[in-house]
Amino acid sequence: MLTNMAAACTRSLLKVGWTMLDSPAIRRPGTIAYLYRRAYGTWCSGETGGRSRLLSSLRGGGSRALGCAFLLGGGLGLYHTVKFYWVQQHLAQEHPKESDRGVRLTLYQYKTCPFCSKVRAFLDYHGLAYEIVEVNPVMRQEIKWSTYRKVPILMVDEDVQLNDSSVIVSSLKTYLASKEKNMADILRCYPEMKSVNEGGKEVMEYNNKYWLMLSEADTALVYPEKGMQKEEMKWRKWADDWLVHLISPNVYRTTGEALASFDYIVREGKFGSLEGFFAKYVGAAAMFIIAKRLKSRHNLQDDVRQDLYKAVNDWVAAIGKTRKFMGGDCPNLADLAVFGVLRVMEGLQAFDDMMANTKVKHWYRRMETATQNHQGRH
Known part of the structure; x- marks a missing residue:
């Protein structure tokens, strides 16, 4: 379950990052908010102040920097997801849920x-x-x-x-x-x-x-x-x-x-x-x-x-x-x-x-x- 959640979050980060770097319309007001909502569903409670500061920082060329940050985050997330999945699989092989005689x-x-x-x-x-x-x-x-x-x-x-x-x-x-x-x-x-x-x-x-x-x-x-x-x-x-x-x-x-x-x-x-x-x-x-x-x-x-x-x-x-x-x-x-x-x-x-x-x-x-x-x- 944790692996699936991490993978979904990683995909969202990568998708947002590429969109921000490729889209010329990214500088239009409200676009970042839309992408973030699309990726995560809604804003986290208690984060509204952070949202306004984030949008202000995107004026000028800030969106490309943020796009790179999303890609970096997505890449790291992908690495840790694959690593975590490999560890889980390795442990599952080492200590499977059920013994050879069918007892847990x-x-x-x-x-x-x-x-x-x-x-x-x-x-x-x-x-x-x-x-x-x-x-x-x-x-x-x-x-x-x-x-x-x-x-x-x-x-x-x-x-x-x-x-x-x-x-x-x-x-x-x-x-x-x-x-x-x-x-x-x-x-x-x-x-x-x-x-x-x-x-x-x-x-x-x-x-x-x-x-x-x-x-x-x-x-x-x-x-x-x-x-x-x-x-x-x-x-x-x-x-x-x-x-x-x-x-x-x-x-x-x-x-x-x-x-x-x-x-x-x-x-x-x-x-x-x-x-x-x-x-x-x-x-x-x-x-x-x-x-x-x-x-x-x-x-x-x-x-x-x-x-x-x-x-x-x-x-x-x-x-x-x-x-x-x-x-x-x-x-x-x-x-x-x-x-x-x-x-x-x-x-x-x-x-x-x-x-x-x-x-x-x-x-x-x-x-x-x-x-x-x-x-x-x-």
């Missing part, structure tokens, strides 16, 4: 959230088409319709709501592997359960969230070797319970790193100008303090980088020297979870330090290729 997926997220990144890694690897709704982390108006107030949220066909990153991934993997169950039935296998955390706060948990709900035959296809399923579940849980808690203390380790991190968050997130300014400086200060508390809560070392390095090297050691991925020749759900968590540090000092001081680089680059090329599509 909409992901509500914060781009820099590690749990959201986990879900995107899964969707990209399996070549599932999805739309993204970036949620404003302050107002969260985009998810005001939901009683569940966290992200990620994945809507399936606009009527089935999946919450919690691990539930989303397990449900979708079950759906892809079973080829017979619908999403509503699968979701019933992951019931909600309220509990109280260490701080005395009531939280929502989900039973079975690391399990795939498959038949024996389908399970054998997904996990052809003994112990594969157990190993995958163990490391998926490790990514949620340990690895993710190392991110904040490392990216907000110093005031400089905190500011750099929030500069990235504001650029990538859905913030207004004023809101972004306050988010950057107030948020950076707040997260620097929170990172120190997290460091204490999780008993991290004074140099939190060492905990990150150890965790990442433990992960690489678990994969071993004979496998490309924990899943063997192809990534499994644990690979995708760890990759999704680590990926949110890209562009920050913590990421560069991790790549330089651990053995994760080769595995990480293989994961990048696998997700970018949608290698799990088939």
Whole structure:
């Protein structure tokens, strides 16, 4: 719709410009007003003062200058219309409205959230088409319709709501592997359960969230070797319970790193100008303090980088020297979870330090290729 409006406006500008340059009658009183009304239908309200000044300026040779201006405006409009249309077409090819299995997926997220990144890694690897709704982390108006107030949220066909990153991934993997169950039935296998955390706060948990709900035959296809399923579940849980808690203390380790991190968050997130300014400086200060508390809560070392390095090297050691991925020749759900968590540090000092001081680089680059090329599509 926006493309059509821009194209129509461009055509009008070009038409007016050429007419003004070619017509000898252009200097007659009222002609410009007529052309403008013809192009746009009517004068904009509140613009009558501007109209009289415009007409006065056209006496003498001003009409030709204005004609050139209309042509310039039309040319620029045509350029941006074509560019916008190309971008739309490119994005439509990259993320078509409907996935290969005929379901429509909409992901509500914060781009820099590690749990959201986990879900995107899964969707990209399996070549599932999805739309993204970036949620404003302050107002969260985009998810005001939901009683569940966290992200990620994945809507399936606009009527089935999946919450919690691990539930989303397990449900979708079950759906892809079973080829017979619908999403509503699968979701019933992951019931909600309220509990109280260490701080005395009531939280929502989900039973079975690391399990795939498959038949024996389908399970054998997904996990052809003994112990594969157990190993995958163990490391998926490790990514949620340990690895993710190392991110904040490392990216907000110093005031400089905190500011750099929030500069990235504001650029990538859905913030207004004023809101972004306050988010950057107030948020950076707040997260620097929170990172120190997290460091204490999780008993991290004074140099939190060492905990990150150890965790990442433990992960690489678990994969071993004979496998490309924990899943063997192809990534499994644990690979995708760890990759999704680590990926949110890209562009920050913590990421560069991790790549330089651990053995994760080769595995990480293989994961990048696998997700970018949608290698799990088939």
